[in-house]
Amino acid sequence: MNENVKASAVSDILGHAQSGNRIDENEALRLLNVRGSDFHKVLAVADTVRQERVGDDVSYVINRNINFTNICIGSCGFCAFSVRQDDPEAYFLPVDEVVKRAIEARQIGATEIGLFSGLHPAVDGNTYVEILQAVKAAVPDIHIHALSPAEVAYGADKLGISYVDMLKMLKRAGLDSMPGTAAEILVDDVRKTLCPQKIDTQTWTDIIVSAHRFGIPTTCTMMYGHIESYEDVVNHLKLLRTVQDETGGFTEFVPLTFIHYNTPIFRAGIARPGATGREDLLIYAVGRLYLDNIPNIQVSWVKLGTKFAQIALMCGANDLGGTLMEENITRSAGGTAGQSLTPNDFIRLITDLGRIPRVRDTLYRTLSC
Ligand code: SF4
Numbered sequence: 499m500n501e502n503v504k505a506s507a508v509s510d511i512l513g514h515a516q517s518g519n520r521i522d523e524n525e526a527l528r529l530l531n532v533r534g535s536d537f538h539k540v541l542a543v544a545d546t547v548r549q550e551r552v553g554d555d556v557s558y559v560i561n562r563n564i565n566f567t568n569i570c571i572g573s574c575g576f577c578a579f580s581v582r583q584d585d586p587e588a589y590f591l592p593v594d595e596v597v598k599r600a601i602e603a604r605q606i607g608a609t610e611i612g613l614f615s616g617l618h619p620a621v622d623g624n625t626y627v628e629i630l631q632a633v634k635a636a637v638p639d640i641h642i643h644a645l646s647p648a649e650v651a652y653g654a655d656k657l658g659i660s661y662v663d664m665l666k667m668l669k670r671a672g673l674d675s676m677p678g679t680a681a682e683i684l685v686d687d688v689r690k691t692l693c694p695q696k697i698d699t700q701t702w703t704d705i706i707v708s709a710h711r712f713g714i715p716t717t718c719t720m721m722y723g724h725i726e727s728y729e730d731v732v733n734h735l736k737l738l739r740t741v742q743d744e745t746g747g748f749t750e751f752v753p754l755t756f757i758h759y760n761t762p763i764f765r766a767g768i769a770r771p772g773a774t775g776r777e778d779l780l781i782y783a784v785g786r787l788y789l790d791n792i793p794n795i796q797v798s799w800v801k802l803g804t805k806f807a808q809i810a811l812m813c814g815a816n817d818l819g820g821t822l823m824e825e826n827i828t829r830s831a832g833g834t835a836g837q838s839l840t841p842n843d844f845i846r847l848i849t850d851l852g853r854i855p856r857v858r859d860t861l862y863r864t865l866s867c
Pocket residue numbers: 570571572573574577578579580615616617648693
């Protein structure tokens with residue numbers, strides 16, 4: 499393909515997207531491969547489409563993450579957070595401690611707590627129910643955003659019940675929404691190397707669709723920059739767009755760039771050392787252009803760092819995620835962006851771009867400051 503044909507093809511795709519038409523998988527793949535001046539064009543059009551779709555607000559949520567245990571039976575090659583039970587760093591917070599942290603979070607203005615952890619051998623679905631009930635009883639007005647599809651599957655399997663029954667129990671116990679993590683790359687050939695013991699693509703999809711049908715919204719995520727190809731990225735995005743067409747249950751898309759430093763899969767020479775900056779920005783831009791049915795695209799400042807996160811907001815993203823208060827998973831993998839930001843940190847980054855800071859709840863409703 500000569501350069502002129504390449505250039506016009508990219509312009510055609512961008513024109514197509516800008517006039518509100520859906521781009522297809524081949525077009526998304528073409529955009530992921532751009533370099534040079536085409537790269538800037540893709541980012542600029544994604545920024546324009548973002549502005550047309552969701553305006554100039556940049557939203558964020560005041561929240562606290564609580565990783566109640568780092569003990570995990572899993573062996574995901576990208577994970578530097580999990581440890582075995584006999585590891586000196588192993589911990590398992592008592593329910594009282596989880597509740598105490600949730601109360602502290604509410605007292606300083608958090609509207610959401612995020613609960614995600616390792617798959618502890620002594621945990622089952624009843625443990626999750628107990629934690630949710632205790633937090634909801636102590637802080638009834640806090641939104642509980644908890645339990646990935648992998649944790650839901652684990653809790654259900656340990657009790658010998660269906661995923662739907664597990665979701666019903668969790669919702670009754672106080673689960674308000676779920677993170678669409680454990681998605682990594684939703685291509686089983688990639689998962690066989692990346693996370694061989696984790697739920698497969700179909701199970702992830704079944705749990706997410708069931709959650710949506712049962713009134714539990716979720717985020718959707720994609721961890722990229724390790725062993726996947728651009729074709730795998732497009733297949734992942736295609737699955738997300740198809741699910742969203744069916745259910746409308748995704749609140750946002752959260753690209754998660756692979757932090758490689760301390761991970762087994764990088765140390766073994768299997769994974770590349772994360773995405774390049776070009777790839778990071780194109781994931782945001784192509785995510786904005788391809789996922790025309792998911793309004794919000796969230797930047798992970800923990801993974802990108804605040805300076806690069808700010809740039810991603812100029813390439814299709816419109817949300818900065820949460821203040822977090824404590825963050826352990828990316829830090830374990832070698833991330834250096836920190837564990838917490840204040841609302842003032844967010845406001846500075848957002849207003850510096852000429853955009854409008856907006857405090858939101860987990861479901862993107864505007865809250866007063
Ligand atoms: S990613 Fe989750 S399931 Fe996999 S090893 Fe880490 S804590 Fe365990």
